[in-house]
Amino acid sequence: MVFSRENFDQLLGENANLKSEVSLLQEKVQCLMKKLFGRSSEKLSPDQLMLELEELRELQEALELAETKAELAEEEPAASKRGKRKGLDARVPKDLPTETVIIDLDEVKANPELYKKIGEVRTVRLDVTPTRFFQTVTIRNKYKKRADRSVASLIAPAPKQLIENSYASVGLVLHIILSKYCDHLPLYRQEQIFKQRFGVEISRKTMGGWMYLVAQWLSLI
Structure with missing residues (x-):
């Protein structure tokens, strides 16, 4: 999914508005719960409470949807700015030592004269010891x-x-x-x-x- 800058700004605005509405409804529900279960003598209709809770649930779902769209919109420009990922050759020094491992089938090793090499598949991995x-x-x-044992023995000097x-x-x-x-x-x-x-x-x-x-x-x- 690709979002334009205009759509992205619109989603951010909707997201902020929904957050504000949810915050207000949460405060309203807390007030209603106090009236219903608190010490106040004021009575609240259960139907009215359920209506308020249903409205709060719908707004929360809308908020979650808006947040998801906003996250996708943020990821899209980042991916386009990243561009093509660098290959391994561009990430390591040019003179990095290389060890090559050749893998052949057992039947080829047993009778190499029966087969002709027509190509190869190379897989490069970065390793460390x-x-x-x-x-x-x-x-x-x-x-x-041997001829003159009176001469002192010879030995190479010790390395520094x-x-x-x-x-x-x-x-x-x-x-x-x-x-x-x-x-x-x-x-x-x-x-x-x-x-x-x-x-x-x-x-x-x-x-x-x-x-x-x-x-x-x-x-x-």
């Missing part, structure tokens, strides 16, 4: 010369750590910093999230020490 913890293990092999003698990686510290200062997650809440969702225990005191070191490094710039 939640935060996940994993361990990075660095192994440095030690070697000894962000925080010496700490199990924290650059990725972990960066995640905590972004969560605290960009996502407004205090350290105690991060501690709870790590333990409850992932079973990883990192105390807020430990994370606070890491934040202190990072703050010292950044103070130089």
Whole structure:
């Protein structure tokens, strides 16, 4: 159903008038109920009361109908202003990584030489991988010369750590910093999230020490 601006304004006016009439009738009914059941000696005919109530019911129905039409009239311009919905390509970065899953029938997989591909149907969905913890293990092999065992063993130098003698990686510290200062997650809440969702225990005191070191490094710039 399409409403013009003139019809829309007319419906709003009718809606306001009906609301006013219903309010007046409600006050009138309250007054009539007091006269009928209150202490006043004035008597009221039951027929007169039923007539007033019937008139009130009809006005309420008319009000509900007018409100429904007004809501439809409000939705119609909004839908026309929205226009065509943006596609997924316009909502995500151009360089967003893509994972492709190919699904074939079992009979095609069993005998691919019997079939010829004539087309495909693509369905694109936006997915996300939640935060996940994993361990990075660095192994440095030690070697000894076979010909001369008196020579000291050889081993590759250890890679430089962000925080010496700490199990924290650059990725972990960066995640905590972004969560605290960009996502407004205090350290105690991060501690709870790590333990409850992932079973990883990192105390807020430990994370606070890491934040202190990072703050010292950044103070130089």
